[in-house]
Structures are given as C-alpha cells and as structure tokens.
Amino acid sequence: MVDLRGQYDKIKSEIDVAIQECINSTRFIGGPVIERFAENLGEYLNCKYVIPCANGTDALQVALMAAGLKPGDEVIVPSFTYVATAEVIALLGLVPVMTDVDPEHFNLTKDIIRQAVSINTKAIVPVHLFGQTAPMEGIMELAAEYELTVIEDNAQSLGSDYTFSDGKKQKAGTIGNIGTTSFFPAKNLGAYGDGGALFTNDEELSKKIKMIANHGQSKLYHHEVIGVNSRLDALQAAVLDVKLKYYAAYIKARQAVANYYDQQFGDVDEIIIPQRHEKSTHVFHQYTLKITNGKRNELKEFLKTKGIASAVYYPVPLNEQNAFRGKGRLVGEMSVTKELCDQVLSLPIHTEMDHTTLRYITDQVKSFF
Numbered sequence: 334m335v336d337l338r339g340q341y342d343k344i345k346s347e348i349d350v351a352i353q354e355c356i357n358s359t360r361f362i363g364g365p366v367i368e369r370f371a372e373n374l375g376e377y378l379n380c381k382y383v384i385p386c387a388n389g390t391d392a393l394q395v396a397l398m399a400a401g402l403k404p405g406d407e408v409i410v411p412s413f414t415y416v417a418t419a420e421v422i423a424l425l426g427l428v429p430v431m432t433d434v435d436p437e438h439f440n441l442t443k444d445i446i447r448q449a450v451s452i453n454t455k456a457i458v459p460v461h462l463f464g465q466t467a468p469m470e471g472i473m474e475l476a477a478e479y480e481l482t483v484i485e486d487n488a489q490s491l492g493s494d495y496t497f498s499d500g501k502k503q504k505a506g507t508i509g510n511i512g513t514t515s516f517f518p519a520k521n522l523g524a525y526g527d528g529g530a531l532f533t534n535d536e537e538l539s540k541k542i543k544m545i546a547n548h549g550q551s552k553l554y555h556h557e558v559i560g561v562n563s564r565l566d567a568l569q570a571a572v573l574d575v576k577l578k579y580y581a582a583y584i585k586a587r588q589a590v591a592n593y594y595d596q597q598f599g600d601v602d603e604i605i606i607p608q609r610h611e612k613s614t615h616v617f618h619q620y621t622l623k624i625t626n627g628k629r630n631e632l633k634e635f636l637k638t639k640g641i642a643s644a645v646y647y648p649v650p651l652n653e654q655n656a657f658r659g660k661g662r663l664v665g666e667m668s669v670t671k672e673l674c675d676q677v678l679s680l681p682i683h684t685e686m687d688h689t690t691l692r693y694i695t696d697q698v699k700s701f702f
C-alpha cells in the first residue's frame with residue numbers, strides 16, 4: 334500500500350545525517366530537535382502550539398484528559414473509524430456515542446451530530462477520514478450552541494485545507510479546541526517508528542496538554558494532576574523534520590495518483606470514486622473506492638492474485654466491535670456505516686508510484702469488471 338523504502342532512498346543522505354547528528358548529541362529524550370520540529374510543524378499548520386507525543390492514540394487520550402471531562406460524560410464519535418478514536422474514550426470512563434457518517438465523504442456532519450446530542454454530551458471527536466476535513470464550519474456552530482469541546486482526530490488528513498464560507502482557510506486539526514495526529518510510518522507524514530502530536534491555539538490548553546503528557550508535572554518532581562508519559566523521541570523528530578520539508582510535494586504526488594485513478598475508474602458502473610468535499614482539499618491518505626455490485630471481496634482476492642495490494646478500512650464498525658459491547662450509546666440505524674463496511678476498498682497510494690505501476694493496477698481493476 335505504501336513504498337517507504339523508495340521514499341527513504343530519495344532523501345537518504347539528509348535523513349542519515351539528521352539521525353547521526355541526533356546520536357552524536359545523545360539527546361534522545363527532549364531537546365532542541367523536538368522543539369525545532371514542533372515549531373516547524375506549527376508554522377506549516379499556522380497553529381500556535383504543537384505538542385509532540387508518543388503516538389496518535391496517546392494524543393487523543395491526552396486531549397480528552399486536558400478537556401477536563403468526567404466519567405460518564407458523553408463524547409460523540411463516528412462509528413466508521415479506526416478503533417483508537419473511541420478506545421481512549423472508554424478507557425477514561427467516558428461514554429462513546431457512536432453515530433453514522435455522511436455517505437459521500439464518510440465524515441460526521443452537523444446534522445448527524447445534532448441527532449446524537451444529549452444532556453450528558455460534553456465533547457465531539459470528528460475524524461477527518463482518509464484525507465478530507467469534516468465539515469467543520471457546521472460542527473463548530475453546533476459545538477458553540479451546546480457548549481461542546483471539539484477534539485479533531487486528524488491522524489489521516491494532516492495538511493488538508495478547510496475553507497469557511499467567508500473564504501478563510503484553516504488546516505485540519507487546527508479548527509477545534511484541540512487537534513491530534515499520528516506519525517505512524519504509513520501515515521502521510523510518517524516517522525520511522527511511532528509518533529504523534531497535539532495542536533491547539535489556546536495557551537491554557539497547551540499548558541495543560543504539556544503537563545499531562547509529562548506525568549502531570551509542573552516542574553521537576555512536582556505533579557499537579559495525574560498524567561501519562563507520552564513523548565516523541567528525538568530520533569523520530571529528526572526524521573519528521575526532514576520529511577516535513579517535502580510534505581507539500583508528498584501531498585501533490587498523492588493527489589496526482591488520485592486524479593489518475595479517478596480518470597480511469599470514473600466510467601466503471603460498479604465503482605464509485607472518492608467524492609471530493611467542496612470545502613476541503615483532499616490529501617489522500619487513502620484512495621477508497623466503493624464497489625457497488627457486492628463483489629468487493631472478490632475484487633480484493635482477484636487483485637491479490639495479480640500481486641496488487643488493497644485494503645478494507647474498515648470491515649467492522651465500532652458499534653459491532655466486541656470491545657464496545659455495553660460501553661457506548663448508539664444513535665440511529667448505522668445504515669451508511671454498514672454499507673461502507675461492505676463496499677469500501679482502498680488501493681495503493683503513496684509518493685513513489687510510477688506510471689507503469691498505476692497503469693497495471695487500473696488495467697487489472699478494470700479487467701475484473
């Protein structure tokens with residue numbers, strides 16, 4: 334699905350120097366490399382505070398802890414997402430309220446969330462799935478109406494631009510109270526191991542986040558609140574800081590692949606190509622088709638015989654996972670989520686795809702139909 338080796342080969346000299354410098358300095362935990370990366374990422378996102386942490390799941394957990402939620406408080410999430418989004422909610426004794434998603438863009442909307450709000454609702458976690466920002470203007474309006482905290486799970490859409498109706502643009506993850514991301518190696522901005530970060534423009538929240546991610550510590554050996562140990566290590570920050578320089582080009586490369594796929598699949602009756610939201614750019618963490626003739630699994634098997642990777646994100650929605658049995662509240666029939674779980678198929682998309690490979694993949698997919 335990705336070609337991390339090919340990507341590394343192109344920037345090997347810079348990456349190797351950055352890693353070696355880090356080893357020479359022996360500043361493995363904390364220090365200037367991490368600070369520089371956080372600053373550069375903040376500049377790219379136009380966000381005041383970037384707090385790196387150990388992974389995207391921790392980022393969500395720390396965000397929920399910083400939001401001051403109490404056990405029993407409800408947090409609205411889409412049911413069509415990766416487990417991490419809701420896992421941390423349940424872990425903290427909060428109640429995940431699982432909702433359906435928009436059939437075209439697979440994200441939460443203001444109207445979907447409105448149906449899920451109760452007097453116990455305290456927060457919303459919109460997930461910017463597959464590369465597009467959820468419709469944040471409406472979501473922020475609704476959050477203001479019900480005084481809800483908004484934590485954007487931006488593990489998949491770093492760099493996506495959202496345009497408000499007054500023309501103002503903001504990057505995904507910097508619109509709500511707190512945004513989170515993951516630097517898992519296969520993510521659009523991937524480390525060479527685990528990593529994550531939180532974003533906020535609120536100074537008070539940024540202080541809380543920093544404290545919680547560092548054992549609830551205000552100064553050395555003085556602990557104000559119960560926290561966690563969640564740090565991005567310096568070697569990962571060194572790698573990420575090099576890759577950040579190429580990030581805009583990486584997004585363009587993914588978009589070019591998506592455009593080619595769109596052209597090739599646009600007139601195949603049994604395929605629905607990814608719908609682009611008019612308010613959001615798409616950074617194509619995944620290129621996800623809907624296969625409407627009930628043959629998604631057969632196509633996947635067929636592609637495997639041709640040496641082509643594909644993946645189903647996600648085959649089972651949150652509301653059907655054993656782990657959440659009795660732990661959340663469900664809203665509605667989840668008919669869209671159910672259909673998506675049966676229909677979606679993601680094809681390889683990454684920064685190193687050449688024309689021959691693309692041609693081979695599209696020819697094989699078309700030959701199946």
Ligand SMILES: Cc1ncc(COP(=O)(O)O)c(C=O)c1O
Binds near residue numbers: 388417517
């Ligand atoms: C939507 C979403 N949220 C959270 C995460 C968790 O990130 P991590 O694997 O870095 O903990 C992921 C990563 O797969 C994700 O896709």
